[in-house]
Amino acid sequence: xxxxxxxxVHVVAEVPSFESxxxxxxxDVHAYLVYMTRSRELAEELTAETFERALRQWRRFDPRRGSxxxxxxxxxxxxxxxxxxxxxxxxxxxxAYAADLPSEMEDGLFGGLSPQLERxxxxxxxxxxxxxxxxxxxxLEIDTAARVLGISSTACTTRLSRALKKLEERMxxxxxx
Amino acid sequence: xxxxxxxxxxxxxxxxxxxxxxxxxxxxRAIAASAPEAAPARERRPLPWRRLALVVVPAAVAVALAVSxxxxxxxxxxxxxxxxxxxxxxxxxxxxxGTADTFAAPSAKSAGMGGATGLPVTPGRAQLYEAxxxxxxxxxxxxxxRALRLTHDFNxxxxxxxxxxxxxxxxxxxxxxxPVGSVQEALVKYSxxxxxxxxxxxxxxxxxxxxRRFRQLQAHRDLIAKLQAxxxxxxxxxxxxxxxxxxxxxxxxxxxxxxxxxxxxxxxTSYATVSLDLRTRDKAVxxxxxxGRIGRALHRSGEIVADEAKVLVYALIVGAPFFVLGAxxxxxxxxxxxxxxxRLLATx
Numbered sequence: 001x002x003x004x005x006x007x008x009v010h011v012v013a014e015v016p017s018f019e020s021x022x023x024x025x026x027x028d029v030h031a032y033l034v035y036m037t038r039s040r041e042l043a044e045e046l047t048a049e050t051f052e053r054a055l056r057q058w059r060r061f062d063p064r065r066g067s068x069x070x071x072x073x074x075x076x077x078x079x080x081x082x083x084x085x086x087x088x089x090x091x092x093x094x095x096a097y098a099a100d101l102p103s104e105m106e107d108g109l110f111g112g113l114s115p116q117l118e119r120x121x122x123x124x125x126x127x128x129x130x131x132x133x134x135x136x137x138x139x140l141e142i143d144t145a146a147r148v149l150g151i152s153s154t155a156c157t158t159r160l161s162r163a164l165k166k167l168e169e170r171m172x173x174x175x176x177x
Numbered sequence: 178x179x180x181x182x183x184x185x186x187x188x189x190x191x192x193x194x195x196x197x198x199x200x201x202x203x204x205x206r207a208i209a210a211s212a213p214e215a216a217p218a219r220e221r222r223p224l225p226w227r228r229l230a231l232v233v234v235p236a237a238v239a240v241a242l243a244v245s246x247x248x249x250x251x252x253x254x255x256x257x258x259x260x261x262x263x264x265x266x267x268x269x270x271x272x273x274x275g276t277a278d279t280f281a282a283p284s285a286k287s288a289g290m291g292g293a294t295g296l297p298v299t300p301g302r303a304q305l306y307e308a309x310x311x312x313x314x315x316x317x318x319x320x321x322x323r324a325l326r327l328t329h330d331f332n333x334x335x336x337x338x339x340x341x342x343x344x345x346x347x348x349x350x351x352x353x354x355x356p357v358g359s360v361q362e363a364l365v366k367y368s369x370x371x372x373x374x375x376x377x378x379x380x381x382x383x384x385x386x387x388x389r390r391f392r393q394l395q396a397h398r399d400l401i402a403k404l405q406a407x408x409x410x411x412x413x414x415x416x417x418x419x420x421x422x423x424x425x426x427x428x429x430x431x432x433x434x435x436x437x438x439x440x441x442x443x444x445x446t447s448y449a450t451v452s453l454d455l456r457t458r459d460k461a462v463x464x465x466x467x468x469g470r471i472g473r474a475l476h477r478s479g480e481i482v483a484d485e486a487k488v489l490v491y492a493l494i495v496g497a498p499f500f501v502l503g504a505x506x507x508x509x510x511x512x513x514x515x516x517x518x519x520r521l522l523a524t525x
Contacts, residue, residue, distance in 0.1 A: 018212035026205050031195035036525075044201045051208045058212065081518055084525045111193035117186065127522030136190045150515055164183050171186070 018058050021068040022051055028069055028138050029076050031111070035133035036080045036126050040106055046083060050076040066144065073134065073148045084126070120170035128163035135160050241485050242478070249477035250470075298357050298380070298449075303442065305381040306357050306449035308364055314371030314455050317347040323370055324453055328353040331363045333448070342457075351453040360449035367453060374456070383446060390439045397432040404428060 016024075029050055033043035054061075054075045061071050110118050121129060134145040135156070146156035197205070298304055314320035321340060328335055333355035340349040355363045368376070404425040408418065468476065 019206075019209040022205050022209040026197050026202060027195065030197040030201065034195050036522075040198075044198065047197065047201055048204050048208065051205045055208055055212055081521065084521045087525070088521060110190075111195035113189055113193050117189055125523040126525035127519060130522065132190065136187050137193075137195075139191070150518075164186060167186050168182065 016063075016068065018055060021072070022054075025069050025072050026051075029072050031137055032073055032130070032133045033076055033080060034109065034111075035121070035129040035137065036077075037083075038109065038122055038126075038129070040109060042083070046076065046079050049079045049083075053079060066147070069138065070140065070144050070148060073138070073140070077130070077148060080126075116171045116174045117167065119174060120167045123170055124163060124166060128159065128166065131156060131159045132163050132167075241482065245478040245481035245485065246474065248481055249474040249479075252474075252477050297361055299382075302382060302384045303387045303446040304357070305379075305383055305446060306360055307379040307381075307452075308360065308449060309375070309377040309452040309454070310364065310367055310373065311375035311454040311456070312368065312371035313374050314457060317342050317349055317455060317457050320370045320455050321349045321351070324349075324351055324353070324367060324455065327363065327366050328355065331355050331359045331366075333359075333363070333451075336450070347457050349453075349455040351455070353451050353453065354448040355451055357447055357449045360451065363449075363451065367451065371455065375454075383442060387439070387442060387446075390435060390442070394432065394435050394439065397428055397435060400428045401425060401432065 026047070030043055030047045033046045033050070034040060037043050037046065050072065054072055057075065061068065110121055113121070121132075124132075131145065131149065134140045134148060135142070140148070142153050142156055146153045149156060149159075151159070298306060312320070317340075321338075325335060325338075328351075333353050336352040336354055338349065338351050341347055364376075364378075404421055407413070408421050408425065413421070
């Protein structure tokens, strides 16, 4: 019995509080959502939505199955996808898909990158930007990033490689222009 | 400006910092502040399928074995009840017994397996003679042929024959009719065809019936003679004559019926009915070794386990297509969802 108590204490000590997790990973989640949405305003909304969801699902979090950052990224991705779906439905209803594309790029959207890189990033799809965010910005392992994306490690590597190549091509074209 | 490459792009992205605004930070802190103190309080253990299978499968097998053993022990019962069942199975067929007005000959066993001792017919009396003879013979075909030949030799005839032979055993049932004067000798000859297993002779005396019918015949003849005499009288009216003639016709008709009945009874009493049951050697009955209670319980348990295995195989056969369809459907849904997500992300 005594041994079990010690074990319980040990397990509880390993699990961080939601507050500390939120404090530690807020910037990561926000940055990930900025990359996905290309909009700071929308990213802030989705970040708040993400932490609300995370709080509701906090009892499901198991630190042995992955880090809190990975888990939060999954929750954030789910929130972003729900938003994109809702947007898609709205666009279909309004038949104004093209008009809804961002006309102006926010300054310093991606945290002070060069204008060429920012423009190249904006031109990428959300799927391409998110793999860059996960692998490059948040520095997740290939397997972890693949798990968040729901794809294989190979597919994740391929997607990242293509995204970086596109960035490189767009930036080269931008420089040439 | 130099041409960008992967390394420089990655380096630039990594060096950039995207930080949440103070408003967002305050908002998230407010959300986090509402979190329960000890969250996540529950330490959920994941259910690894392999580990789960390692526990569930042996447990299911153990439960199945325990149930089968328990049922086997319950069904094995005491040895006494089992013996009773065996005894019933091994019991010999019942012999027919003689009725009050029949005479049963002693069985062959009690008679020391000797030759058939057909009871003699009382001369001068009408008797119905029936004999049943069960013989164990060596060769069914030969014995049957000899029995038929004997029947012919005794001026008898065959009423029915049932013959059936297999690779290991066979039997023939013959019903023959033998003139009653020769039946005693015929039975001795029939019994020589093989070893007597059983014999049964029934003699029913029908002489009183014959006598009664004879008297009825006489009475009818007298009546007919009397009616004929009355009809010869010249003083009869036409109505009386018609009435007498009608009675005469009826009496004559009744006389014919009685004569036929008497003739039939005479025919029945002039021939004895002999039923011959010829059997080849019975196949040796293998008496199984009677196991003890534990042996029976184990045997029964094995049967139950086999039944459980059958049910399991049946369930697998029936359920596998549904399982595969379900898995395919789930896989399809998952792929479809992922493709939709990718399309969505590609256009966003």
